[in-house]
Amino acid sequence: MRAFLDMGGYAAFVWPAYAVTLAVIGLNIVWARRALVRAREEARRRLQMQGEAR
Amino acid sequence: MTWTWFHRLASPPHVYTLAARLTPWFAWPAALCIAAGLWGGLVLAPPDYQQGDGFRILYVHAPSAWMSLMVYMTMAIAAAIGLIWRMKVAHAVAASCAPIGASFTFAALVTGALWGEPMWGTYWEWDPRLTSELILLFLYLGYMGLRAGIEDPQRADRASAVLAIVGVVNVPIIHYSVTWWNSLHQAPSVMRLAKPAMPFAMVAPLLLMLLGFTLLFVALLLTRLRSEVLTRERSASWIREVVSA
Amino acid sequence: MSSPESPAARALAAVATPLASDAQGTRAARSTSALQAARLALLRDLQLAFRKRSQLVQPLAFFAIVTLLFPLAISPELSRLRELAPGVLWVGALLASLLALEFLFRDDAHDGTLEQYALSGQSLTALIFAKTLAHWLLTGLPLALMAPLAALSLGVAGAAVPGIVAAVAVGSVTLSLIGSIGAALTLGIKRSGALLSLLTLPLSLPVLIFGARATQLAIHGTPFLAPLELLGALAVLGITLAPLAAAAAVRISLE
Numbered sequence: 001m002r003a004f005l006d007m008g009g010y011a012a013f014v015w016p017a018y019a020v021t022l023a024v025i026g027l028n029i030v031w032a033r034r035a036l037v038r039a040r041e042e043a044r045r046r047l048q049m050q051g052e053a054r
Numbered sequence: 055m056t057w058t059w060f061h062r063l064a065s066p067p068h069v070y071t072l073a074a075r076l077t078p079w080f081a082w083p084a085a086l087c088i089a090a091g092l093w094g095g096l097v098l099a100p101p102d103y104q105q106g107d108g109f110r111i112l113y114v115h116a117p118s119a120w121m122s123l124m125v126y127m128t129m130a131i132a133a134a135i136g137l138i139w140r141m142k143v144a145h146a147v148a149a150s151c152a153p154i155g156a157s158f159t160f161a162a163l164v165t166g167a168l169w170g171e172p173m174w175g176t177y178w179e180w181d182p183r184l185t186s187e188l189i190l191l192f193l194y195l196g197y198m199g200l201r202a203g204i205e206d207p208q209r210a211d212r213a214s215a216v217l218a219i220v221g222v223v224n225v226p227i228i229h230y231s232v233t234w235w236n237s238l239h240q241a242p243s244v245m246r247l248a249k250p251a252m253p254f255a256m257v258a259p260l261l262l263m264l265l266g267f268t269l270l271f272v273a274l275l276l277t278r279l280r281s282e283v284l285t286r287e288r289s290a291s292w293i294r295e296v297v298s299a
Numbered sequence: 300m301s302s303p304e305s306p307a308a309r310a311l312a313a314v315a316t317p318l319a320s321d322a323q324g325t326r327a328a329r330s331t332s333a334l335q336a337a338r339l340a341l342l343r344d345l346q347l348a349f350r351k352r353s354q355l356v357q358p359l360a361f362f363a364i365v366t367l368l369f370p371l372a373i374s375p376e377l378s379r380l381r382e383l384a385p386g387v388l389w390v391g392a393l394l395a396s397l398l399a400l401e402f403l404f405r406d407d408a409h410d411g412t413l414e415q416y417a418l419s420g421q422s423l424t425a426l427i428f429a430k431t432l433a434h435w436l437l438t439g440l441p442l443a444l445m446a447p448l449a450a451l452s453l454g455v456a457g458a459a460v461p462g463i464v465a466a467v468a469v470g471s472v473t474l475s476l477i478g479s480i481g482a483a484l485t486l487g488i489k490r491s492g493a494l495l496s497l498l499t500l501p502l503s504l505p506v507l508i509f510g511a512r513a514t515q516l517a518i519h520g521t522p523f524l525a526p527l528e529l530l531g532a533l534a535v536l537g538i539t540l541a542p543l544a545a546a547a548a549v550r551i552s553l554e
Contacts, residue, residue, distance in 0.1 A: 004097070008107030013172050017165040018096075021114035024161040025088075025270065028154055032277040039284040043297045046288065192501040199497055203488045212551040213484050217498065220480055220544050224502050227533075231505035235512070 064141050066283045067292035073276040073283075080273040087266030094259030102256075111169040113259055117267040118162035119183075122190055125155030125271060129197075130222040133215035143279075145211035146286060148218060149201065150278035154271060156194035162187055182233040189228055193221045207286065336421045337429040344433035347406070358399040358438050359445055365391040366449040377454030384453040385514035389507050391449065392442050392467055393474065397496055399438040400478040403430065404549070408486050417553055427549060428542040431479045439471030455518050462517025466527060470510035472534040476541035477502045483548035505533060 007014040062068045095113030102109035129151035136144030166184050167177045178184070197214055204210035287293060348355055369387045370380055380387075407413040407430075416426045446467045447460040455463070481499040485491040509526045516523035 007110065008101055010106065010108035010110075010172055013108060013168045014110050017111045017114055017168040018092075020164045020168075021118055021161050024118070024157050028157055028270075028274050031153070032274050032281075035281040036277055036284075039281040040297055043284050043288075043293050047294055047297065189501045189504060192497065196494070196498045196501065199494050200484060203485065203491065203494050206554075209551055209554055212554075213548060216480075216544060216548050216551065217484055220502065223540065224505075227505050227536075228501070231508045231529075235508045 064139075064143055066143060066287050066290070067296070069143050070280055070283050070292075070296060073280050077273050077276045080269045080276065084266050084269035084273055087262050087269060091259045091262035091266055094255070094262060099256045099259055100253065105173060108169070108172050111165055113263050115162060115165035115169055116260060117263045118158045118165055119187065120264055121158035121267050121271060122155055122162050122187065124268070125151050125158065126190065126194070126218075126225070127222070128271075128275075129155060130218045133218040137212060137215040137219070142211075142286060143283065145215065146279055146282035147275065148215065149211070150275050150282055152194055152198050152201070154274050154278070156191060156198065158267075159187060159191040159194060163191065180236060182229065182236045185232045185236070186225075186229045189232075190225070193225075197221070333422045333425050336419075337425040340416070340426045340429040341433050344430055345436065348433070348437050354402065355437055355441075358395040359441055361398055362391045362395040362442060362445060363449065365394060366452065370453070381454040381518065384450055384455050384518060385511040387453060388446055388449055388463070388467070388514060389470075389511045392446065392471060392510075393500070393503060393507060395442060396438055396471060396474045396478060397499060399434065400475075400482045400495060400499070401492065403434050403479060403482045404486055408552075413549060414553055417550055423546040423549065424542045427479065427483075427545045428538070431475050431542065431545070434479070435472055435475040439475050440468060442471055443468035450514075450518075456520075458520060459514075459517045462523050462527075463514055466510050466513040466517065466523070466530060469527065469530045469534055470506045470513075473506045473530070473537040474503055476534075476537035476545075477506075479545040480541055480548060483545045483552060486549070486552035506530065509533070 005011060005015075091113060095110055099110070101107050129148045132144045132147035132151065135141055136148060163184065166187065170179050170184070171177045197217055200217055201210050201214045204213055284293065284296075366387060369383060373379065373383065404413060407416075417423055443464050446463050450459065450463050451457065478495075478499050481495050481502075484498065485495050488494065509529045513523045513526035513530060516526065
């Protein structure tokens with residue numbers, strides 16, 4: 001296990017690289033979903049206001 | 055062969071529901087491929103002859119770089135379609151691509167730097183690929199900046215479409231000139247992976263990661279596309295059904 | 300605004316008036332007139348620019364200051380400066396031409412001339428090419444003529460001067476063309492300077508690379524024809540494609 005984490009001495013480079021990439025993937029997923037939720041909220045709110053305006 | 059399916063793609067409500075239905079079909083296979091690729095790349099693949107375990111950065115660097123270019127091409131093609139056929143949905147696709155592409159370009163640069171330090175002895179190298187990648191990041195940022203700077207959404211769509219197309223024409227020129235410039239100033243890089251042939255155990259995880267990232271891109275694109283379509287179609291009646299569902 | 304009888308006003312009127320359609324002569328009249336219209340637009344821009352001479356000098360003054368900064372910031376030793384000279388010259392030229400780009404379309408967009416051009420039925424591409432050419436004559440070419448002075452101040456030998464002038468002259472053509480696209484895209488955006496730079500600089504990098512290389516070879520006295528020819532190729536590519544893109548961008552910005 002330790003040998004695995006050590007990455008043949010390159011641990012200080014390999015793990016941050018993987019961490020950054022996985023972070024980018026994760027952030028993309030979070031942002032995309034958040035944008036969708038926000039867009040739906042906005043649409044719902046606007047429809048409500050239109051309904052009330054009548 | 056009817057073109058109905060193509061014409062229907064121009065209809066925002068159709069696109070919205072289609073995107074919603076398709077997303078899981080890309081998201082889950084993407085997760086699987088990436089998980090398998092990570093396992094294969096970190097555990098199963100043997101260490102490289104020259105670079106030892108350090109070469110494993112390849113499995114995140116190469117897919118990121120691939121994403122940065124593929125997303126840009128998608129963005130430019132969508133922009134061109136939007137400009138030529140005046141399809142709003144195509145512009146929405148282009149807009150959705152930009153943040154995805156920019157973030158993976160950033161990942162490619164960072165992972166490239168982390169690969170460079172142990173292999174070349176420096177975090178940054180003015181090597182053609184890194185330099186062109188940096189320029190690509192600026193192209194993305196310029197595209198997003200232009201979109202943000204123009205208030206009228208239609209004008210923003212069309213102006214950024216022109217920019218994306220001009221950028222695409224320029225990317226090979228930039229890459230060529232940077233390569234030429236670099237060949238004047240640089241001793242040949244020692245970054246070579248155990249050639250001639252990479253064993254299957256090394257290649258397979260790479261292919262899995264490339265596939266996984268591509269599937270992920272489609273899933274992300276579809277999700278962002280839905281937000282874009284919702285935001286653009288402010289007062290359309292179909293939104294009511296969709297939102298209350 | 301130009302006074303009614305000035306050549307610039309007459310040029311604008313000639314360009315903006317739709318051609319009378321004449322069954323036989325229309326096509327012939329149109330194709331000659333596209334060239335004439337472009338010539339008129341060019342002369343108009345040149346004439347208007349000479350009325351605001353202070354504005355013309357600004358990019359050149361900027362270039363001079365930038366070139367001055369490097370010896371002060373780095374070292375007054377001529378041998379070191381000579382090595383840096385290609386980079387200094389080209390970065391300075393690039394930044395100076397960026398500065399000048401802001402007034403390529405600004406005034407015409409303000410007073411409605413640009414809209415007249417777009418609506419006139421003349422080839423907007425040709426008119427924009429004419430404007431860009433005027434811009435180059437007013438900034439790129441003077442920069443090319445000034446570059447030897449800057450180079451000499453950086454310890455460059457006089458024999459390198461023709462090469463430097465040639466490289467900057469040809470390179471600045473492409474810079475003006477690429478800049479015209481950026482300027483057209485950012486028309487009307489407030490405080491667009493930074494965005495304009497962000498858009499234009501990455502696209503201008505090939506010019507920078509080949510131009511600096513040509514300058515470097517010229518300074519060392521070695522033949523510099525290869526990068527100069529590449530600069531020429533870029534310019535030709537730019538002349539062919541950039542006005543089209545800029546015209547499309549102008550139409551979009553005017554909508």
